[in-house]
Every structure is written in structure tokens, then in C-alpha cells.
Amino acid sequence: MTAATTPLHYLSVADAASALSAGRISSAELTEAVIARAEAVEPRLRAFLSADPDLARSQAQASDARRAAGGCLGPLDGIPIGLKDVIAARDQPLTAGSRMLEKFVSPYDATVTGRLREAGAVLYGRHNCDEFAMGSSTENSAFHPTGNPWALDRVPGGSSGGSAAALAAGEAVATLGSDTGGSIRQPAALCGVVGLKPTYGRVSRYGLVAYASSLDQIGPFGRTVEDVALVLQTIAGHDERDSTSVGAPAEDFAAALTAPSAPRRLGLPREYFGEGLDPEVAAAVEQAVSYYRELGCEVREVSLPHTPYCLDTYYVLATAEASSNLARYDGIRYGHRCAEPRDLHDLYFRSRAEGFGAEVKRRIILGTYVLSSGYYDAYYLRAQKVRTLVRRDFLRAFEQVDALLTPTSPIPAFRLGEKADPLAMYLCDIYTIGVNLAGLPALSIPCGFNRAGLPVGFQLIGKPLGESELLAIAHAYDRVHQWGRRHPNL
Amino acid sequence: MDRSELDLDALARLARLALTPEEKATFTRQLAELLGHIDRLSQVDVSGVEPSAHAHPQHNVWQDDKARPGLPPAEALRNAPAQRDQMIVVPKVVE
Numbered sequence: 353m354t355a356a357t358t359p360l361h362y363l364s365v366a367d368a369a370s371a372l373s374a375g376r377i378s379s380a381e382l383t384e385a386v387i388a389r390a391e392a393v394e395p396r397l398r399a400f401l402s403a404d405p406d407l408a409r410s411q412a413q414a415s416d417a418r419r420a421a422g423g424c425l426g427p428l429d430g431i432p433i434g435l436k437d438v439i440a441a442r443d444q445p446l447t448a449g450s451r452m453l454e455k456f457v458s459p460y461d462a463t464v465t466g467r468l469r470e471a472g473a474v475l476y477g478r479h480n481c482d483e484f485a486m487g488s489s490t491e492n493s494a495f496h497p498t499g500n501p502w503a504l505d506r507v508p509g510g511s512s513g514g515s516a517a518a519l520a521a522g523e524a525v526a527t528l529g530s531d532t533g534g535s536i537r538q539p540a541a542l543c544g545v546v547g548l549k550p551t552y553g554r555v556s557r558y559g560l561v562a563y564a565s566s567l568d569q570i571g572p573f574g575r576t577v578e579d580v581a582l583v584l585q586t587i588a589g590h591d592e593r594d595s596t597s598v599g600a601p602a603e604d605f606a607a608a609l610t611a612p613s614a615p616r617r618l619g620l621p622r623e624y625f626g627e628g629l630d631p632e633v634a635a636a637v638e639q640a641v642s643y644y645r646e647l648g649c650e651v652r653e654v655s656l657p658h659t660p661y662c663l664d665t666y667y668v669l670a671t672a673e674a675s676s677n678l679a680r681y682d683g684i685r686y687g688h689r690c691a692e693p694r695d696l697h698d699l700y701f702r703s704r705a706e707g708f709g710a711e712v713k714r715r716i717i718l719g720t721y722v723l724s725s726g727y728y729d730a731y732y733l734r735a736q737k738v739r740t741l742v743r744r745d746f747l748r749a750f751e752q753v754d755a756l757l758t759p760t761s762p763i764p765a766f767r768l769g770e771k772a773d774p775l776a777m778y779l780c781d782i783y784t785i786g787v788n789l790a791g792l793p794a795l796s797i798p799c800g801f802n803r804a805g806l807p808v809g810f811q812l813i814g815k816p817l818g819e820s821e822l823l824a825i826a827h828a829y830d831r832v833h834q835w836g837r838r839h840p841n842l
Numbered sequence: 843m844d845r846s847e848l849d850l851d852a853l854a855r856l857a858r859l860a861l862t863p864e865e866k867a868t869f870t871r872q873l874a875e876l877l878g879h880i881d882r883l884s885q886v887d888v889s890g891v892e893p894s895a896h897a898h899p900q901h902n903v904w905q906d907d908k909a910r911p912g913l914p915p916a917e918a919l920r921n922a923p924a925q926r927d928q929m930i931v932v933p934k935v936v937e
Binding site for chain 2: 455456457459460552553566567592595596598658660661663664665667668675679682683684685686687688689693694695696697698699700701702704705708710713714716717718720721722724730731733734735736737738739740741743774775788789790791792816
């Protein structure tokens with residue numbers, strides 16, 4: 353489908369930006385189309401936790417006025433962009449998918465929100481997610497599940513499932529999510545869109561609700577690799593309000609997509625193609641590999657020997673950090689407070705018991721255990737050492753290849769309620785968590801559909817701060833295949 | 843590792859979480875299963891390996907000790923469950 357015949361709500365960021373700058377459409381029209389689309393599909397999809405259409409309309413009108421006066425702020429000016437409900441936007445709700453923050457209203461903007469505002473983006477919708485970003489299906493949201501736009505009885509993935517589903521359904525032109533163990537890439541794969549987790553520290557975490565601070569990273573969803581590059585260059589860059597923010601300046605990632613370069617060397621980690629990988633997912637990923645071979649890329653097998661230990665390392669470190677981070681929800685300064693506490697302790701215990709859902713409690717208890725006296729060395733310290741080995745594996749592989757190519761998720765979208773057992777759910781993340789432990793940039797790119805019509809994605813993993821090269825490699829596939837521009841029958 | 847010592851009451855106390863008997867039973871079973879999986883970490887040879895707190899080496903980041911604008915009291919108290927005279931109201935702490 354060409355840009356001229358694509359419904360407005362399905363335009364890419366790049367197409368919308370050129371239509372806006374050519375005067376073919378206004379931001380008001382684009383925004384109205386997205387709002388109308390959301391009104392049509394939300395009763396079935398439920399990808400939003402809150403939205404303010406009038407706020408969107410006023411931002412769109414301001415964008416059109418700015419443009420008419422010759423003051424366009426760049427490619428995102430006038431483009432509707434949705435935020436996962438863990439990213440603060442001043443005066444808007446911020447629930448993190450939790451009863452604990454059901455009534456919370458942000459007193460300030462996250463850094464990424466501020467940067468999107470400065471770029472003129474239209475911000476109005478807040479997307480559903482697993483509670484405190486803990487989950488792989490968005491079913492842990494305290495409010496409601498979200499459907500997969502390609503099959504409403506299936507999950508959109510998680511934890512950023514609302515952001516992925518809303519984009520795939522045409523309820524936004526781009527969205528932001530957060531990724532601690534795969535929470536951008538896995539829902540991108542399951543919903544048939546592109547999702548990027550940047551290098552740890554590339555994008556400021558200021559104003560992001562913390563889950564596991566050494567792993568959390570904000571990143572964009574888009575229909576194309578070009579779109580995520582456009583959003584990334586707006587939100588990336590050093591921020592003194594996040595002490596883990598790296599000094600590297602934001603690059604012109606979109607320009608880097610088409611920079612001429614030598615054919616790349618791609619590595620296939622053998623540990624990522626073994627037991628548990630769905631055959632149809634394997635076949636679709638293999639076709640993407642074949643395309644890179646046709647482009648002249650050298651493809652070779654590599655090994656990341658500590659891969660079998662990534663899941664365990666992750667669940668020790670992430671739950672330990674979560675148990676510490678979530679100690680702030682004590683019912684005192686903000687968040688849920690129980691009724692008529694007997695004393696201060698009763699207030700703590702009951703406020704937390706009432707405010708947190710089962711998965712959050714489970715992770716807090718596990719994190720408390722691995723940090724507790726007598727177990728710290730056996731679990732937490734040991735996991736931190738294995739983390740060193742995991743990162744070393746990746747850096748060694750990057751001595752031989754420019755990027756690693758793997759499936760994003762071992763399986764396509766599963767049915768709502770299918771994975772009731774925590775361990776079964778955690779295994780959804782086996783191909784994505786190593787990247788978080790090592791702090792690397794990685795993205796999921798759609799590469800086709802299975803026979804049931806469910807999207808499949810593959811993952812490209814790059815070197816630390818190697819987003820420009822990584823996005824160029826991804827674009828070489830995506831500009832030809834453009835699977836993310838297909839629309840669900842919704 | 844012996845799981846018989848998995849004392850949910852002690853963990854819940856440390857985590858300041860009131861758990862129902864049903865939650866305790868479920869979590870005890872699930873945590874034993876998860877820890878059984880996590881115990882595989884003991885197979886890894888980590889002798890001589892430095893622990894990583896972060897993916898990248900992190901150094902102290904210093905900021906000038908200068909006053910700068912912060913949240914005004916009304917904004918800081920906006921989400922407080924109970925407040926009075928620009929203060930957060932809590933149950934009596936000291937008898």
C-alpha cells in the first residue's frame with residue numbers, strides 16, 4: 353500500500369512528517385484520525401489506561417499554527433505518540449499498571465517526555481502494561497488485559513504490551529515503552545512492529561517508574577526501522593538528572609540508515625536456536641538470515657556460552673533491585689494508603705498488601721530472599737559475577753561480527769490465560785534478557801507471519817553505543833520487506 | 843540448597859508485606875520452584891570474576907552543590923494520601 357492510499361492512522365512517522373511538511377495533511381487531521389481509530393477499536397483492544405483527546409487536539413492545533421508560522425520543530429512535530437504508563441508526563445495519570453498508583457498524577461515530565469514535547473509531538477494516550485513493568489503478556493496489569501490486534505484472544509506480549517498493540521492497531525503513529533528483560537522487543541515481535549531497546553544509559557531514565565534500575569531502558573516502537581531511528585534521536589542524549597546516563601551525544605540515527613557501508617558480518621549464536629524454538633518462528637527468522645546473505649553479508653555461527661544462565665541471573669538481579677526500588681511505596685508520601693491504620697507498621701504492611709498485585713509481591717519476596725543475610729553471596733553476588741561473564745561473551749562475539757541475529761521470542765503470541773505458571777511466563781524472555789544484562793542495544797524487526805496469521809520478529813543485537821550501525825543493518829532488511837506496515841483486520 | 847528454611851513469614855516481615863495464608867502457601871511453592879531453577883547458577887565457575895553492578899563500568903558522577911529550583915510544596919504534596927499545613931499526616935510514630 354502506498355502512502356497516498358494508507359489510512360492516516362496507519363501512516364509511518366516519516367510518511368506523516370513529509371505529508372505534514374508538504375501541506376497535504378494537518379496535525380489536526382492526523383490526530384483526529386488517530387483518536388477516531390482509538391474510539392473504534394478500544395472497546396475490544398484496551399491498549400490504553402487513560403487518554404485525553406481534547407489535550408491532543410490542542411497540541412495538534414498548536415503544531416499546525418507553529419508550522420504555518422514557519423516554526424516547525426522537526427520530523428515529530430504534530431505526530432501523535434503514545435507513552436507506556438510508566439513514563440511521567442506532567443499533570444497526567446501515572447499508574448504503572450498498579451492499584452498502588454491508581455490515583456497518582458505526575459508533578460513533572462520525564463526527560464523523554466520533555467524532549468518529545470520540545471520536538472512538537474502530540475502526547476495524549478497512556479498505554480497499558482504489566483504492573484510495574486513486571487511481566488511478558490500485559491496480563492499483570494491491575495486494570496485489564498490488552499488484546500493482540502492480530503488475534504484478540506491472544507496477548508500482545510509485555511510488559512509494554514499496550515504500546516505495541518496501540519501502534520499495531522493504528523491508535524498512535526509511534527509509542528514509547530521500557531525494556532528491562534525484553535519488554536519492548538518481545539511485544540514488538542508479537543504485534544508485528546519494530547521495537548528498539550537502546551544501549552543502557554543512552555536514553556535518560558529520569559521520570560521512568562523504576563523496576564530494576566541497572567537493566568531498565570526506555571525505547572521507541574515504530575512501524576519501520578526509520579521511525580524508531582527518528583524517535584530515538586529525539587529522546588537520546590546525556591541527561592544530568594540520570595547519573596547512569598552516558599555522555600555520548602544523540603547522533604543523527606536516521607541519516608545513518610542510508611550511509612554507504614561495507615557488507616556486514618552477522619553472527620548467529622547457536623544457543624539461541626535450540627530447544628523450545630517454535631519451528632515456524634525458526635523458519636521466518638531463517639528467511640531473514642537468507643536475505644542478509646543475498647545482500648552479501650557474511651553469516652557465521654558464534655557461541656554465547658553463558659546463555660543458559662541468563663534467565664536465572666536476571667531473576668536474581670531484577671528481583672533484588674525491584675525489592676529495593678519498590679520499598680518506596682509505603683503509603684506515606686504518595687500511592688495507596690490503607691484505611692484506618694492501627695499504627696505505622698500496620699499502615700506499611702496493609703498499604704503494600706492492598707496496593708501490589710501477585711506478580712509484584714512474588715518478585716519482592718524473591719528479591720528480599722536473594723538479598724537476605726546468608727544468601728547474598730550464594731545468589732546476588734554470584735549473579736553479579738555471572739553477569740560479568742555474560743557481557744564478556746557478547747564482547748568476545750563482537751570481535752568476530754558486527755551484529756548478532758536471533759529470534760526475538762521463542763513463540764508467537766500465546767492465548768490470554770495460557771501461561772499461568774510464573775516460570776513458563778519467564779521463559780518467554782530467554783532470547784531478550786542477555787541483552788539487558790550486558791547493557792547492549794537491540795531491536796526486534798517483524799519478518800513475517802505464521803500460518804495462523806500471527807506476526808514473527810527477529811532480533812538484531814549491536815555493540816555498546818552502536819545504534820547507528822545496528823539501525824543501518826536493520827534498515828537494510830526492513831526498507832525492502834516493510835512487514836510493520838501490514839494492518840490487522842480489526 | 844535446602845529449601846526447608848524458606849520462611850515466608852520472615853521474608854514478608856522484611857518486605858513489609860501482609861500476606862494471606864493462601865498467598866503464603868502459593869508463594870512458598872512457587873519460590874521453591876524458582877529457586878530450584880536459579881540454583882543452576884552454582885554450576886558456573888566464577889572464581890576470579892569481578893561482579894558487575896551495571897552493564898558498563900560506572901563511576902561516581904558529581905554535581906555542583908548548588909541550590910536549584912525543585913518542586914514547590916503544593917506539587918510535592920499533590921499525591922500525598924493525607925496532608926495538613928504543608929505536611930504529610932501519618933499515624934503516631936513515637937508513643
